[in-house]
């Protein structure tokens with residue numbers, strides 16, 4: 001997993017935009033930046049005031065290569081009502097750092113390491129380093145599926161601590177949790193009422209913002225069958241996008257295919273996808289992981305419910321569907337009419 005938090009004094013090259021080019025949104029200078037967060041979709045900048053870090057008012061949109069304002073709007077994240085609106089009143093300790101460091105200590109505001117270090121997923125390691133043994137380190141692969149997925153869900157989810165506030169402060173991460181403990185005693189996933197569009201969810205319960213892979217995945221049948229985040233991702237790094245074990249187009253076929261009891265139940269893959277082998281529309285993730293979860297502006301990441309989202313859901317619930325996410329020049333009715341001609345899918349589920 002890439003490093004999110006970087007000190008630009010040590011690594012000046014981490015700052016993507018050219019800060020010498022004036023922009024009305026940018027009211028800070030290179031020297032003001034104590035930390036840089038992010039490289040892939042968005043880059044945010046932090047100043048140090050006292051013993052805390054605070055976000056600066058502009059972020060870099062990596063894909064569009066433009067500046068955008070950065071200030072979490074009131075009435076969005078659950079914690080906004082407990083903090084004044086100004087960035088300078090929103091320290092990263094309670095709001096960010098539990099997920100962007102190892103062993104953030106809420107008393108001393110210190111960390112043992114910035115970014116997602118080994119101990120965040122393997123538990124305390126000093127004993128193991130002194131005397132390496134399987135007995136004194138957590139291997140997520142040997143945990144049951146709930147605990148194993150929780151190793152990732154501790155950070156890849158939207159939720160709230162069970163106890164809030166903690167010593168007068170509102171934290172947005174599972175304070176006190178360590179792998180080996182039970183996440184449900186520290187953290188609850190963000191609630192959602194079916195039918196409502198909330199800050200986090202579409203009306204059908206699918207997430208619509210980033211960092212919600214955990215919220216999504218626990219609703220999937222795969223989760224209940226013991227599949228884990230690391231059945232598909234190798235967080236120690238791979239050559240594939242998103243640290244996938246295999247490129248996405250072959251990944252799913254490790255466990256799926258016409259001969260597999262896991263489905264799809266058609267004689268060939270093409271008979272299930274109705275798109276030519278090798279075309280974008282034939283990729284499992286095109287229909288089962290549409291890019292509908294916003295990370296910044298119009299840049300979205302993939303859903304992790306693995307559900308096919310039928311065109312009708314766009315009409316009834318105003319949620320983007322699996323077909324028109326690619327076929328943006330076609331109508332919802334076109335997608336419905338097409339699906340009606342694909343006999344292996346139930347009309348009651350995909351298009352009446």
Ligand code: HEC
Pocket residue numbers: 001116117118119120121122139140141151230231235236
């Ligand atoms: C983001 C979570 C995460 C981080 C960070 C992480 N690991 Fe892992 N590690 C895992 C998971 C999950 C597995 C099990 C993967 C599997 O076997 O499918 C694993 C497996 C391993 C294994 C294999 C154990 C075995 O018995 O085969 C070793 C060794 C290991 N990690 C070392 C490290 C070291 C050293 C670091 C730090 C440099 C590190 N890991 C950082 C999640 C993580």
Ligand code: HEC
Pocket residue numbers: 001002003004038039040098099100101115116120121140151152153154155156229230233235241242243
């Ligand atoms: C301590 C918090 C934390 C934990 C635990 C954690 N992650 Fe992450 N993960 C992050 C952060 C932060 C990023 C963003 C990295 C970046 O953009 O540079 C990330 C990024 C990723 C990415 C995207 C990488 C990319 O290049 O697009 C994947 C995939 C991922 N994590 C999977 C996992 C899996 C699987 C686990 C559990 C084994 C896990 N993570 C555990 C914090 C965490």
Ligand code: HEC
Pocket residue numbers: 004037038039040041042043044055092095096097098099100154155156157172173174210211212295301
């Ligand atoms: C509950 C854990 C958690 C909290 C709290 C959290 N993050 Fe993250 N952050 C993540 C994970 C996991 C990712 C990667 C996955 C994703 O973005 O969907 C991430 C990604 C990011 C990225 C994008 C990196 C990139 O390369 O594009 C930035 C920037 C970032 N976080 C900044 C922040 C800031 C600022 C805060 C506090 C206001 C914060 N995060 C709070 C877990 C967290």
Ligand code: HEC
Pocket residue numbers: 149152153156213214217227228229230231232233241242244248251285289301302303304
């Ligand atoms: C069945 C396989 C599978 C499982 C299980 C899975 N993912 Fe993914 N994940 C993918 C694929 C495929 C992508 C998209 C890669 C691409 O677009 O190239 C992805 C993308 C991501 C990304 C990058 C954001 C994006 O959409 O590009 C993150 C972060 C991530 N997954 C985290 C997780 C976490 C955390 C879990 C468990 C809660 C998890 N994944 C479970 C297959 C899986």
Ligand code: HEC
Pocket residue numbers: 220221222225227231232251252253254255256261262263284285288289306307308
């Ligand atoms: C490690 C094995 C594994 C991998 C890899 C895997 N799956 Fe699965 N998948 C399963 C299992 C097991 C089931 C449950 C089958 C059953 O019990 O009927 C399942 C079920 C499903 C279902 C049906 C879920 C439902 O709600 O009915 C879909 C859709 C699916 N997988 C899509 C994917 C996609 C897309 C990928 C690639 C990104 C993928 N799977 C990768 C093992 C896997």
Ligand code: HEC
Pocket residue numbers: 252253256257262263264265266269272273274275281282283284285286287288308345346349350
């Ligand atoms: C063009 C869209 C599309 C593509 C691409 C696609 N699927 Fe599906 N898939 C569907 C639809 C539609 C359903 C039925 C959903 C329902 O009934 O709710 C479905 C259902 C499934 C199911 C559950 C039912 C069953 O037949 O077992 C599995 C498993 C599945 N798909 C796996 C895959 C895999 C693996 C791939 C990649 C080889 C893939 N799908 C590619 C549209 C697609």
Ligand code: HEC
Pocket residue numbers: 275276279280281282283285286287322323324325326327335338339
């Ligand atoms: C990941 C992108 C993607 C997704 C998702 C997708 N398609 Fe396609 N589709 C394509 C591409 C690319 C082509 C042209 C190449 C080909 O024929 O395979 C195409 C071609 C078609 C065609 C034939 C050409 C035409 O324009 O008349 C139909 C019909 C079609 N798609 C219907 C659907 C339906 C219905 C869904 C949802 C169940 C869907 N597609 C989902 C990418 C996608």
